[in-house]
Amino acid sequence: MTKEKAKKEEIEWDKYWTKKKAVSQKVYRLIASFYRKAIIKRALNSFIEEEFKAGSKLLHAGSGAGQVDEDLVKKFDITALDISGEALKLYKIHNGKRAKTMHASIFDIPAGSSTFDGIYNLGVMEHFTKEEELKILKELRRVLKPGGKVVIFWPPQYGPTVIFLNAAHFILNDIFGKNIRLHPEEISLIKSKKEVSALLKAAGFKIIKFYFGPEDLFTHCIIVAKKN
Numbered sequence: 001m002t003k004e005k006a007k008k009e010e011i012e013w014d015k016y017w018t019k020k021k022a023v024s025q026k027v028y029r030l031i032a033s034f035y036r037k038a039i040i041k042r043a044l045n046s047f048i049e050e051e052f053k054a055g056s057k058l059l060h061a062g063s064g065a066g067q068v069d070e071d072l073v074k075k076f077d078i079t080a081l082d083i084s085g086e087a088l089k090l091y092k093i094h095n096g097k098r099a100k101t102m103h104a105s106i107f108d109i110p111a112g113s114s115t116f117d118g119i120y121n122l123g124v125m126e127h128f129t130k131e132e133e134l135k136i137l138k139e140l141r142r143v144l145k146p147g148g149k150v151v152i153f154w155p156p157q158y159g160p161t162v163i164f165l166n167a168a169h170f171i172l173n174d175i176f177g178k179n180i181r182l183h184p185e186e187i188s189l190i191k192s193k194k195e196v197s198a199l200l201k202a203a204g205f206k207i208i209k210f211y212f213g214p215e216d217l218f219t220h221c222i223i224v225a226k227k228n
Contacts, residue, residue, distance in 0.1 A: 006083070006105050012184055013084035017065060033067065035161075035219075040122060040153070041068040043216035047151050048072055048120060051224055056117040061106050061140060062124035066091035066099070073098040079116075081109060106136050114145045122153035122220070126186040130199070133188060137203030144227050150205065153220040154196070156212065157189040161219050190221045200225045 052058065054075050063069065063080035064087050072078060078099040080091050088101045104110050106124070119140050125133055140150055155162055173179060190196055193210050200207055200223075209224035216222070 006107070009105075010083045010085075013082075014086045016184060017084050017086040017090060036067045037070075039217055040219065041071065043220075043222070044068050044120070044122065044151075044153070045071050046215060047211075047222060047224065048076070048118075051149055051151060052076065052118050057115070059109070059111070059116045059119045059140075059143065060099075060121065061109070061119050062121040063087065063091055063101075064123075066094045068122060069095055069099065079111075081106065107132075107139055109139055109143050111143045113142050115143045116148060117145055118149050118151065119144055120151040120153075123155065125152060125154050126188050126190075127184055128188060130188060133199060134203055137200065137205065141204045141227055146227060148227050149208070150223075150225050150227075152223045152225070153216070154190050154223060155186065155219065156221050157191050159189075159219055160217065162186065162189060193221075196221070196223060204228050 048058070055077060057077045058072075058079070060066070060069060060078055060080045063082045064084075066080055066087075069078060069080065069091075073095050079102055080088065080095075080099050081102040081104055082088050082091070083103075083105050085103055088103055091099070091101055102110060106121075125136070128136065137150075144150070193207075196210070197207050204227060205225035206228055207223060207225045209222070211222040212218065212220075
């Protein structure tokens, strides 16, 4: 990713994490916050606690506001990385000093090779092109210890939240003539396990779990992959 594109990404995500004036955006933020805390956090807790020992050094690569980390920071040594300074301000509000924060790009993580026992993110990969995803995964692999694992929550093409957002944008913009995006564009939603497996293999990972089911109400494909 070029410096110009990285700066554009930072500005876009800063806008997303700051307060919105439109009623539709406020409603969406309330719904999204409830969903993260009531549904996604529970699923994340389950997968992270199953894959890693208590006290493991973990990187949340693309942490956002960190509501989903409120339980995990009590059990693991977590570093929260995000390109948005506004997101990290919220992360500190939600989690205090129980986790370290890192204001940086997921393409260029300011950590040495083989630093972390594990890495996870939620709703991150779908915002990038396939070429960018490969670069991200290779960078995650670099900072991951040998045998370490990544846990990725990645929405499928026909998941319920994707359908909801598409419908909401259609109603707001095509019917009512607004120009509103509730969420940054998702350009790389999962189409198949085979596709993701090939991408991870090219980056030096092997899938050990691929889950799509009721634990997070079918919102994401949850992938666990190990560094080769």
